[in-house]
Amino acid sequence: MSEDRQGKDLILAVNSGSSSLKISLYRIAPAFSPTPSSPSSSISSLAPGQEPVELLLVSTISNLSAPPASFSWKPSPTSSTINFGDKIKDSKIQKITSHTNAFTYFLEHLKNASGLEKGAIGKVCHRVVHGGDYVEPEIIDDQTYERIQRLSDLAPLHNGAALTLIKATLQHLPSATSIAYFDTIFHRTIPPHIYSYAIDPVVARERGLRKYGFHGLSYAYILRTLSTHFTVPVPTTRGLNLIIMHLGSGASMVCIKDGKSFDTTMGLTPVSGLPGATRCGNVDPSLVFHWYGSVQAAAEEKEKEAEAQKEEEKEKEKDGDRKETQGKEADGDPDGDTDDDGDGKDDMDGPHGVSRLSHRHTAGVDVRVTIAEEILNRRSGWKAMTGTTNFGEIVAKVKASSSSSTTSPDEQGEQVDADVYTLAFNLFLDRLLTYIGSYYLKLGGEIDALVFAGGIGEKSPELREAIGKRVQCLGFSIDLDRNANVGNAQAGEGEDQKVVDISENWEGKNGRKVFVVWTDEQLEMARQCSLDPRFSQ
Numbered sequence: 001m002s003e004d005r006q007g008k009d010l011i012l013a014v015n016s017g018s019s020s021l022k023i024s025l026y027r028i029a030p031a032f033s034p035t036p037s038s039p040s041s042s043i044s045s046l047a048p049g050q051e052p053v054e055l056l057l058v059s060t061i062s063n064l065s066a067p068p069a070s071f072s073w074k075p076s077p078t079s080s081t082i083n084f085g086d087k088i089k090d091s092k093i094q095k096i097t098s099h100t101n102a103f104t105y106f107l108e109h110l111k112n113a114s115g116l117e118k119g120a121i122g123k124v125c126h127r128v129v130h131g132g133d134y135v136e137p138e139i140i141d142d143q144t145y146e147r148i149q150r151l152s153d154l155a156p157l158h159n160g161a162a163l164t165l166i167k168a169t170l171q172h173l174p175s176a177t178s179i180a181y182f183d184t185i186f187h188r189t190i191p192p193h194i195y196s197y198a199i200d201p202v203v204a205r206e207r208g209l210r211k212y213g214f215h216g217l218s219y220a221y222i223l224r225t226l227s228t229h230f231t232v233p234v235p236t237t238r239g240l241n242l243i244i245m246h247l248g249s250g251a252s253m254v255c256i257k258d259g260k261s262f263d264t265t266m267g268l269t270p271v272s273g274l275p276g277a278t279r280c281g282n283v284d285p286s287l288v289f290h291w292y293g294s295v296q297a298a299a300e301e302k303e304k305e306a307e308a309q310k311e312e313e314k315e316k317e318k319d320g321d322r323k324e325t326q327g328k329e330a331d332g333d334p335d336g337d338t339d340d341d342g343d344g345k346d347d348m349d350g351p352h353g354v355s356r357l358s359h360r361h362t363a364g365v366d367v368r369v370t371i372a373e374e375i376l377n378r379r380s381g382w383k384a385m386t387g388t389t390n391f392g393e394i395v396a397k398v399k400a401s402s403s404s405s406t407t408s409p410d411e412q413g414e415q416v417d418a419d420v421y422t423l424a425f426n427l428f429l430d431r432l433l434t435y436i437g438s439y440y441l442k443l444g445g446e447i448d449a450l451v452f453a454g455g456i457g458e459k460s461p462e463l464r465e466a467i468g469k470r471v472q473c474l475g476f477s478i479d480l481d482r483n484a485n486v487g488n489a490q491a492g493e494g495e496d497q498k499v500v501d502i503s504e505n506w507e508g509k510n511g512r513k514v515f516v517v518w519t520d521e522q523l524e525m526a527r528q529c530s531l532d533p534r535f536s537q
């Protein structure tokens with residue numbers, strides 16, 4: 001197959017999370033490849049069970065926020081045409097210290113292991129967490145790039161990293177078309193009384209201050225995948241009603257009503273709602289004004305931060321990280337603001353509603369807010385409470401501290417929040433229950449399933465069990481054996497088992513379903529890409 005021909009068929013899907021980089025390579029299924037006579041295909045040409053893309057390879061680089069990073073490489077057992085070399089599991093790689101060098105490491109490994117030429121990749125789908133008012137995926141040109149950049153303040157752990165990957169793609173894969181897939185699009189169905197904040201509506205509109213919601217690609221994948229997993233069909237008069245928990249380094253929940261996002265826990269930015277690895281989740285907004293005792297203390301901290309940033313930028317320049325790519329510079333302003341019209345003020349709104357709020361280092365009035373963003377996003381959550389970003393480690397410590405007792409970790413913890421780990425575990429449980437209760441009411445008790453996903457949701461039977469006990473009063477019941485064996489079920493027959501039903505079959509009762517779903521944001525992007533006629537050329 002010529003490189004040109006391959007180039008039309010290979011899709012690289014890049015999912016930049018706050019602590020990880022997940023990359024999958026797909027080929028458009030042969031029956032689905034565009035041909036000169038039929039440049040695009042549609043969902044209606046798919047046979048039942050047929051996927052429009054075929055997985056060739058998945059690579060995960062995790063622990064980016066708690067080095068050393070861990071590199072995994074998993075060629076698909078069914079990919080016969082290209083040899084991608086041996087499987088690698090959790091290899092610690094010291095030199096991977098950022099999303100950008102994780103990506104270049106991946107590209108080098110891809111070339112060395114498979115000999116695949118860069119030109120063979122025709123499309124690169126990038127997960128971009130904050131898409132502001134975007135309502136559909138977009139090919140990344142100068143304008144799209146700039147708009148994503150303008151939204152970076154509203155997803156401080158994400159959009160910046162995604163932009164560095166977009167730049168790296170333009171540099172290393174210049175013949176590929178880069179397409180942005182936004183997490184926010186899925187939540188465009190949330191009604192105004194839920195997405196609005198109780199603030200001045202004029203300011204809210206002008207500055208795009210509203211709930212956006214994130215993890216949308218994950219929720220889209222889960223919703224679509226789950227719709228084929230109901231043995232008892234849901235009432236035909238409505239779509240699925242679900243409560244889905246995507247619990248990873250960033251954790252959120254969504255209330256799916258009639259097959260659409262009705263409410264979600266994250267808001268204007270991914271810091272609100274549930275706590276995460278380094279994020280605080282919901283706090284009283286006034287907390288930020290009480291963190292420091294005085295403006296002076298805040299200004300000193302700000303000074304230190306600016307110095308550290310300068311040092312970091314010098315280092316980056318040395319590494320050549322800030323090379324110009326296709327005529328694009330990350331941000332012309334040395335102070336990182338968005339003074340595009342050069343009037344000396346940040347430009348507050350643009351065609352996509354929101355822009356930067358507070359990153360002018362020179363503006364004294366902003367000092368506390370910018371530091372607050374840093375504190376709430378990077379210096380809070382599990383890391384601040386316990387010293388680790390890994391929830392698995394927190395669970396292990398809770399278990400160890402309760403091992404002499406016959407009670408389970410969460411029961412032990414409830415007696416006294418004896419240590420920081422137990423406090424963190426119980427705090428998370430409490431916040432999760434808060435939203436489950438709220439969403440249960442919003443769905444009028446009519447729920448088809450409760451769903452766990454994301455790194456913690458997929459890998460922590462302890463957290464699922466603790467929640468399972470509390471939600472029995474709502475008619476959910478978890479089978480403890482199935483819950484404990486979720487990992488085995490996934491790795492067992494058919495490595496592609498993406499959904500495990502952990503609900504208990506209540507005799508004579510119509511028990512509600514509880515599922516664990518291995519979410520796959522990369523597949524969601526690649527699938528949407530292959531089905532979108534705008535990207536078929």
Ligand SMILES: Nc1ncnc2c1ncn2[C@@H]1O[C@H](COP(=O)(O)OP(=O)(O)O)[C@@H](O)[C@H]1O
Pocket residue numbers: 017018019020247248249250277389390391392393395454455456459460
């Ligand atoms: N065995 C485990 N038990 C509980 N949590 C785990 C376990 N292994 C990993 N995790 C959690 O999963 C998180 C990563 O989730 P993931 O969804 O993959 O990341 P991201 O949010 O970067 O996309 C880690 O930060 C860690 O807290």
Ligand SMILES: CC(=O)OP(=O)(O)O
Pocket residue numbers: 016017018019129183214215248249250251270
């Ligand atoms: C939105 C978000 O927090 O994403 P992630 O969990 O991938 O960091």
Ligand SMILES: [Mg+2]
Pocket residue numbers: 017018248
């Ligand atoms: Mg993620």
